[in-house]
Amino acid sequence: MSRVMEPAHTFLPSEWKHANRVHFRSAETERARSERLAAECKRLIEESEKSAKRMQQDANQRLEHRIKDIKFWRQELDQKLQEVVQEIEVLITFKNRVERALESCSEPLKATLDCLNERQKRVAIDLVSDEVERELLKEKDVIEGVITLLQRTLEQIIEQIRMSLKKMLSWWQQMLQNASESRGIYGYWGNKGGVTIRLSFYGHMLCFLNCHLAAHMKYASERVDEFEYILDSQTFQGKKASSILDHKVVFWFGDLNFRIEDHGMHFIRNCITSKNFNLMWSKDQLTVMKKNVPKLQQFEEGPLDFQPTYKFDLNSDNYDSRVQKAWFGLTGKKRKPAWCDRILWRVKPRPPPPEDIFEEGDDDAAKEKKKNLLEDLMEKYPLKVVQDSYTSSMEYGVSDHKPVIGMFRLELRKMYDIPLVRLHAEGDWSADLDAMVTYSPLQPFPSSAWDWIGLYKVGFRSISDYITYTWVKDDQVAFNDEVVQVYVSKEEIPVVGGDCVLCYYSSNLQCIVGISEPFKVHESRAAIEEGLLPENINGLDQAIAS
Template sequence: MLCFLNCHLAAHMNYASERVDEFEYIMDKLVFNCEKAPKIADHKLVFWFGDLNFRIQDHGMHFVRSCIEQQNYSLLWSKDQLTMMKKKEQLLQEFDEGPLDFQPTYKFDLNSDNYDSRLYRNWFGFNGKKRKPAWTDRILWRLQPTEEEEGNSIRQDLYTCNMEFSISDHKPVTGVFTLEAEGEWSSDLDAVVLYRAMQPFPSSSWDWIGLFKVGFSSVTDYITYTWVKDDEMNSSEEATQVYVSKEEIPVWGGDCVLCYYSGALQCVIGVSEPFKVLASKVAIEEGFSPERINDLDQIVAGEDFHQ
């Protein structure tokens, strides 16, 4: 289960501790009307983004702007308040962030790519103090440790700011992620098959991916199958995703493999590692039992079912 959380934390240079307090308050107090994941930390993956308002402290205006002009962003990282706070705040350490290899996103003149150049009025008139640039706009993520143990992982492919937008004194940030998930199979949920071609082969509209019991002896022993071209969801140079409806997945589960059958070559050209299809929780709750233990897709209703 995923959680996407956007927030705006306290502003100004001297309020770094208050920003952390607000972060912790949101984590502790926000409650969802969801039995499986009532709190933020209960979600398998959390994306936390927005104007987190952390600033670059200690360095002077001239040094900060000079580093930006020369694209020496790494010289500013050690004084980024969020980076500094993560070293001592355990909660922040649970969240990951990609490298800040883009220019600070605040503060810009409106309708411009120029950093703050306005004169601000104080009690005695105008002074020349301007806002120091900072990475106030951030994207963080948190993957539950148990998900990593189960083989699920997340990779950030892009983290940057979008300079073409100028209607605000902030520049928006963009993050692109790849989530590798070892998902569970059961007839309670639709599934997605992801495959990669290790070498070129002649594909056709007659290619299909079949679900077989471990130890099958013939290509006709499939439990179910899906047409690759008809049910393709997404395709790239790296991988192809194919949709499998939950209606096609055996209710009673078992140890299975997936096989790719090439219509042009008239043979199986790829076999997955064995994996377990879980018994349907819905079927169990409704009192279904297998008609024959060895037949994954044959079930009848039974009043006295015992697991």
């Protein structure tokens, strides 16, 4: 029998209204809760903004104070460095004088000992202990005492010079200009990025750029972007070589993290075992990227004739053998060996020669002049950078990388064809009269109050071999637009005399920029008249006698 379906339950209007009121109150409650949540979020945002601004202001203030402190300490460091340089120069001068004094004592001592030996050869009644012998013995004791004192003084001077040099080098390391750029998490974390240091080498600016770029196989393009960003963002003070690529030579090195693509683990390890490293070069990411990136093409690198330097087990020569843990307890892949650690270099390109430098109708003189101008232009640039070796060192095991070592020879062309300063000794020189030096700059160069003129024996071998020196600014007595005269005290001129030259030393360029023609320093007439032997005299005799 068919079953009759029961009709659906119906509600009364009052029940419908009651259900709607319940839903409405529930919705109102949710809306109020949402509004309270939105208001709380807005309040938290405002408080976070205020806190962030307050922290930023505090950080800016601390940075300003830090910058002021750095500037102040840099000035103090400059002053201390100048004082130490001056102290060392004075010590070296004193050292040279003490050494000459020691040399001068040898002849009088030898003469005294010879006299005593001859007197000991007397026989019989002639063997008399008279006043002459007592004076000779006294002279011997005095000379030996002076020699002992001078030797002890010389040892103290050398020790003081060593300590001053150590202190100066400690300060000098802080004076080298450097720059850094963080490229880690969000561009702020310092686990990735670049650090640059630059210096002047015989007047040529060299730059050393150390980078730690992004890791992992798939980020080759990001590594190049980071490298280009570092090149563009790091700057130095001064007009000379204000950016990295402005330097004459740039050495780029570090954990660059470029990997070997496509080749599998088995193929790479077979190539390493058989030392067929060249089979992996074509898939090296840095080699591949250099074909398409202009800035990379400016850098050179030696052949990778050594096994990849990454990744090793710690304290081992075995490549990565540990099981890598991945997400959700899965086992990850071992790292493939790669040349992550590299050393490259770049020589600043020479500017292109002028177009059509030789024109039709130029005579031989014009062509020669233009040729000389072109050669002068070429002289401003390094001759060549030669890499003598490029290898890795397997004995270090404290890291999962092996260090890479590159040995270079850097040959630089001379910066100037002619001396920057012309020097001349005015009149006759001797220890009897004060002397005068005349010099005139032949080319513009960065002169300094710390420049000095030294008096040297002909044939000197080192800058520190000077007999005496005078400051070009402190002892300046007269000057005009072309010629400057500098005073030299007679007390500083050697009594013995001899063939000498004058040399102008530039503190900024750290080299001699001018040498005079050889001239004669005459023996002191006053010393000769007093009966002093010229070969036994030096500038310290008067001080010792007094």
